[in-house]
Structures are given as structure tokens and as C-alpha cells.
Amino acid sequence: MSKDELLAKLEHSIVMGHLDADDEGFDGTMEGTPGTLELLEEALKAEIEPGVLVESFRVAMGKVGQLFEAEEYNLADMLASAECVGKAMEIIGPALQAVSHSTKGKFLIATVEGDLHDIGKNIVATMLKGAGYQVKDLGIDVPAATILQEIRAYKPDYVGLSALLTSTMVEMEHVVRLIKEENIPGLKVFIGGAPTSQEFADKIGADYYCRDVREALDKLEEVSKVS
Numbered sequence: 001m002s003k004d005e006l007l008a009k010l011e012h013s014i015v016m017g018h019l020d021a022d023d024e025g026f027d028g029t030m031e032g033t034p035g036t037l038e039l040l041e042e043a044l045k046a047e048i049e050p051g052v053l054v055e056s057f058r059v060a061m062g063k064v065g066q067l068f069e070a071e072e073y074n075l076a077d078m079l080a081s082a083e084c085v086g087k088a089m090e091i092i093g094p095a096l097q098a099v100s101h102s103t104k105g106k107f108l109i110a111t112v113e114g115d116l117h118d119i120g121k122n123i124v125a126t127m128l129k130g131a132g133y134q135v136k137d138l139g140i141d142v143p144a145a146t147i148l149q150e151i152r153a154y155k156p157d158y159v160g161l162s163a164l165l166t167s168t169m170v171e172m173e174h175v176v177r178l179i180k181e182e183n184i185p186g187l188k189v190f191i192g193g194a195p196t197s198q199e200f201a202d203k204i205g206a207d208y209y210c211r212d213v214r215e216a217l218d219k220l221e222e223v224s225k226v227s
């Protein structure tokens, strides 16, 4: 199988919520065929880069979102796909983190209160660790007060906030306002998550919006050059 075919199969297995060969997948027909975990193992053997794999996870989850929106998938289907990516990230996480041992700065990251989505946040946290940042991940559904408390205690150079719901973008705005009121010299606020945008970042006073983890890494490099 070529690398492209393997990636296409991996993407499909995620969309189908087909975790492994014991799992029947979304349509109940896939038991006995290689699932996400077996295909991932093959992809790693074929030396497909972890960064390429992460991008294919993002594409797959985008498709899942479309199916949910079209009401072809329900919440449980979305969760099955999320589980595939979650388990896959547990496997490739160490490889992503092994890239660098230097410290480029402290990055505090959280999904804001009311929001339970963590795949994107986890990818960002993992890749930043791999790129040499010291990352503290506060998890999901994190109240503003906890984020502020952690900023005071951990003293990060960067704070990253994630929101995947239009409803929790309001909470993100609230958190950014509270952070900015602290007036901490040099502290930069990064935001991300599918419904956010540069326009939204400008509106709420966040320093940087990142469409994906690649952009986050590029923007961090830029910031560290100027500061």
C-alpha cells in the first residue's frame, strides 16, 4: 500500500469510528478489518512523519463535524471518532515530544469553561512540547478563575485558549479580558479552535489567532524573535 493510500485508510477509519480490528465501526461492518490502531502502526512502520499523521487526524475530524452537521452522525458517533484520535495521540505523543529538549518558554493552555473539546488543544500542547516549550495543560472546561490563578502561580510567557463552540467563544472573550486586566508585562495570549478567527481575536484583544498547530508554531517563533 502506498503512503497516500495508507493515510486515506487511516482517515477513513477515524471517520468511521473504527478503533481497531475488534471494533465494528459506524456501519457495523468493519470488525476484522484493520482499524485506526493497526493502520497507525503500519503508518509508523512506513515512517510517515507524526506531523503528517496529526494533519490527517484534523482532516478526518473535520469530515466528522460535517457529518454531524448534516445529521448523519449523532453525538455517540462523534465521540467514537474522537476516541480513535485520542488513542492515536497517546501513541504518537512521545514521538512528537522527543524532538527537542531545549526550553523556549512556558506555555499555559486550557479549553475554556463550558467546552469539552480537547483534541485540538491536546495536539497543540503535544506539538509545542516537541518544539521545546514547557507546557502546562489545564484540561477542558476550565473556569476563568482557575486560569488566572495558574497564570499567577506558573508565570507563563504565553497563554493558549481553545474554544470549539460559538457559545464558549463568549467565555473566551471574558477570559481574555480578565487576563489583560492583570497587565502582565510580556504575556502573550494565543487563541484557537474552529469557530475562532483573526477578526474575533482582534475584537476580544487576544494577541494571536492560530488556525492550526503549524500556525501556532510559526507565530511563536516570530514572537520569540522580537521579544
Ligand code: B12
Binding pocket: 057, 058, 061, 062, 064, 065, 066, 068, 069, 075, 076, 078, 079, 082, 109, 114, 115, 116, 117, 118, 119, 120, 121, 123, 124, 159, 160, 161, 162, 163, 164, 165, 166, 167, 190, 191, 192, 193, 194, 195, 209, 210, 211, 212, 213, 214, 216
Ligand atoms: C469531536 C467533536 C466532539 C466530541 C469532543 C471530544 C473531544 N475529546 O474533544 C464530543 C462528542 C464530546 C462533542 C460534543 C459536542 N459538540 Co462537538 N465536535 C467535534 C468535532 C467533530 C471535531 C473537533 C475536533 O476534534 N477537531 C479536530 C481538531 C484537530 O481540530 P481543532 O479542534 O479545530 O484544533 C485545531 C485548531 O483549531 C487549532 N486550535 C484549537 N485549539 C487551539 C488552541 C490554541 C491556543 C491554538 C494556538 C490553536 C488551537 O489547532 C488545532 C490543531 O491543528 C467538531 C467539528 C469541527 N469541525 O470542529 C464538532 C463541533 C465543534 N461540535 C459541535 C457541537 C454542536 C457539539 C455539542 C454541543 C453537541 C451536542 N448536541 O451536545 C457538544 C458540546 C459539548 C461541550 N460542552 O463542549 C459543533 C459546534 C457548532 C458551533 N458552532 O457551536 C461542531 C462544529 C460540529 C458541527 N459541525 O456542528 N464534539
